[in-house]
Amino acid sequence: MAYRFPSEEWTKEYQRTINSSEDYKKSGATWTAGPVCLVVSANPSVGLDKEIGIWLGLQKGVCEEIKIVTLEEAQKAPFVITGDYARWKQVVLGQLDPIQGMMQGKLKLKGDLPTIVRYVKASQDLVKCASKVDTQFVDE
């Protein structure tokens, strides 16, 4: 079954995919830097009237918690990556590398860059997990 992106059910399936990934378990094994929040910017044309945050409670190779949060809550995470809907769609489809996206300014990062760089393999594995989720995009 396909899960609508972005939505609560999509995030749950994403969490399940992350936690069944042997690659992420290994590459994220030493991650203790706290939650990462992915923020999808508001875009009324695809039905997103306000920002949506996807809160990933990552700890030592496991996604302990995942939830949809408001922008205000999202900003409390030590790492916040923000992009518009079309960019996140590219990321989920595996068409945009998130590190490249950040370098090109297509995705904005708030948080300690050296930590993100050190866990570049883990971030790639998280993207791989996202692309494995059977996704129905809200604009399709």
Next chain:
Amino acid sequence: MGGYKNRILEMDLSTGKKDISDVGEDDKKRFVGGSGLSAKLFFDRFDIRSNALSPENPLMVMTGPLTGTNLPGTSRFVVCGKSPLTGIWGESACGGNFGSELKMAGWDGVVFMGVSEKPVFLLIEDSRCELHDASDLWGMDIYQTTDFLKASYGDGKQVKVFAIGRAGENLVKFAGIGNDKAHFAGRTGMGALMGSKKVKAIVVRGSGVAEPALQEEYRSLLKALITKVKASIPARALREMGTDSGLDLGMMTNDVPIKNWTSPQDFDLSFNLGGPSLIEKYLTRGHSCYACPIGCKRVVKVAEGPYKTEEGPGPEYETCCTFGTMIVNKDLAGVIKANELCNRAGMDTISGGAAIALAYECYEKGIITRKDTDGLELQWGNIDPALKLVEMIAERKGIGSILAEGTRSAAAKFGRGAEELVVDVKGLDAPMHDPRGWHGMGLGYAVSTRGACHLQHMTLYVEQGMSAYPETGLETNYKGPQSEGKAGMYLISENLGVPCNSACLCIFVLGCLSASDFAEMVRVTTGWKDFDVAELLKSGQRINLLKRTINALLGMKREDDRLPKRILTPLSPEGNVPDIDLMLREYYTLRGLDEMGRPKRETLEKAGLGELISRLCLTGS
């Protein structure tokens, strides 16, 4: 016209005669400055066939129109001449503060000709230019020389020093030249050329300013560009982690060469050697070149242990590879020590490290033995013998004297298949970016006019998706391990990157800006009214064709535009390699080259380079 002082100092070291020259306004615009203008001078005025270490080969130290302005990334200058390492056109750009100071002293550049009887240094204080005896400095390393000259000529205001070390004095073919200990013109052996002329250093102090032509536009552009650079993520990565920020990312994308280009990804290496580790363990502070809002330079200290160092310039990404991943050394302190030794000796850490990695592999394969290495056991993972080899190369002792001739020459001497272990193009060792992950970079290595080079073009940024220049026709989503379509990408990247070393703009800053920003920087500085992106790219094409013509006259042919066997061998059964034949074929067509690799007659005519045709003896169309 802004951007120029309209004065080039010419020093004939054989006679001690000084002269002041200038080049025509037209050539300044056609070749922009820096390495482009140097190539024009070299082509027009010198016997390009003379031996690189002979008195006839000039050493040209040139600024560009942007040098010394306050626009971001404009500290740079370039050192040019025939390369002692490759025997073809040689150039090496440098950041720091020497170029800007030279411009403020009222000079666009210095051209050394001839050879001095005894060691000398050149002291420039505005219009006053004097050669001084440097016999007492000969034998000092770069740090000692710099400290001594700064103490002797400081007079309350800092002088800027550009000096060679023991490697340059001993004509190590890949010797570099160091500006204030931290900034190096490392590539193509310009330090050996300086050493051959017995010039130990140039000391400069300037009291003027570099005045842009269009003051008002300059001021608003300055403000906008600084804001833009500071906001960009590549700048933030460089500021926070230095150029070594690329190691973790590069490992992910198969960009990092390991074990002399023979091993696949090793995340343990990048974890220990990358920018974040440097910050955690050894960084004492950041440091900037003149007028740079990025500040990618590292100041480091190894406080204790076998690799203890004083506080000083830290290693760049390339050095963390050559003395780290290339010999499978995980000890970052050891890399810092190697960097200090190379800096002091004045040695290119890329070619120096490549020579040492070659020796390690030859040792492993039994091509050389302990007898050849003066008892050193060159075991992968152990940096200690590499540190000894740096000193032996600089002093030309034992096997060091063989390695000091460069990898190609050393491999020929070792024989028994060693030649196939060398990763170079036209005699210049490849920098630390593996074309098997990024095919466009492979084309860049094959056709760059100074040999394997990642800085004559913007491919690193464009192909890896760190920067995009849509106004030039470049796309934004290139796939690394793919050769189709890369010639077109590379051609534009080259046309954009070449003027970087002529206008003298830092490539890292250009990586944070647009091509339009770059063109605007040149326009407001020089006052060239019609200088836009199209003109910028045309100048890149023109300068490239001139340098290619010089190389053709020096015997370079299509077969020299190649990739070494190792790069054409996959790292794993499922790995892939660049289709260099396809990319070359397409590039030759797009660049307008004939089957021998020379620019065609109509290509030169179209580029406004008719004066090159007769020298190349091109007939017909």
